[in-house]
Amino acid sequence: MAKMSSPTETERCIESLIAVFRRYAGKDRNSSTLSKTEFLTFMNTELAAFTKNQKDPSVLDRMMKRLDTNSDGQLDFQEFLNLIGGLAVACHESFSRAQKYT
Amino acid sequence: MAKMSSPTETERCIESLIAVFRRYAGKDRNSSTLSKTEFLTFMNTELAAFTKNQKDPSVLDRMMKRLDTNSDGQLDFQEFLNLIGGLAVACHESFSRAQKYT
Numbered sequence: 001m002a003k004m005s006s007p008t009e010t011e012r013c014i015e016s017l018i019a020v021f022r023r024y025a026g027k028d029r030n031s032s033t034l035s036k037t038e039f040l041t042f043m044n045t046e047l048a049a050f051t052k053n054q055k056d057p058s059v060l061d062r063m064m065k066r067l068d069t070n071s072d073g074q075l076d077f078q079e080f081l082n083l084i085g086g087l088a089v090a091c092h093e094s095f096s097r098a099q100k101y102t
Numbered sequence: 103m104a105k106m107s108s109p110t111e112t113e114r115c116i117e118s119l120i121a122v123f124r125r126y127a128g129k130d131r132n133s134s135t136l137s138k139t140e141f142l143t144f145m146n147t148e149l150a151a152f153t154k155n156q157k158d159p160s161v162l163d164r165m166m167k168r169l170d171t172n173s174d175g176q177l178d179f180q181e182f183l184n185l186i187g188g189l190a191v192a193c194h195e196s197f198s199r200a201q202k203y204t
Contacts, residue, residue, distance in 0.1 A: 010118075011149070013119055014189055015193075016111050016114070049113070084112070085180070087116055088179075088183060089180055092123070
């Protein structure tokens with residue numbers, strides 16, 4: 001059997017994104033998408049550091065609507081990745097700005 | 103000082119994506135983008151399991167061209183995330199198909 005080398009950081013990250021999506025999408029009968037309830041559970045569990053600072057309770061409603069590009073009331077894996085990408089870009093820009101002043 | 107809780111899997115993943123991009127983008131003077139050389143180093147190091155199966159050497163050239171949506175010869179962080187997202191979607195679909203037949 002071929003020897004499996006340990007995954008790289010990028011491979012681990014891709015695996016994690018798939019595993020996290022499946023964990024939350026699998027909570028109801030349709031396990032290929034995140035329903036509104038599953039999206040809220042994901043946000044309040046995995047991204048609580050972000051959601052707990054949101055004083056306006058409609059922020060998550062608006063995020064879900066914006067992410068749901070095909071407006072079917074569910075987030076598929078591509079729509080979920082757009083959320084992660086958007087957050088990563090925001091973090092990256094905020095780190096880059098902070099570095100300019102140090 | 104506020105107690106820092108350990109990051110969630112999603113937070114770790116966002117941090118990893120930023121760290122990996124910076125590690126490879128930082129190899130030349132322009133540390134905010136991946137040059138063609140940096141992209142090739144990234145692909146052959148982090149995604150070697152993918153690149154070593156490509157018999158056609160022009161695959162990476164074509165990938166770089168397709169990812170470089172603003173055609174400046176460099177990949178910025180958003181363009182890099184599109185690559186990761188594309189690979190994640192392909193892996194996710196291949197897992198989903200495999201599960202249907204098991």
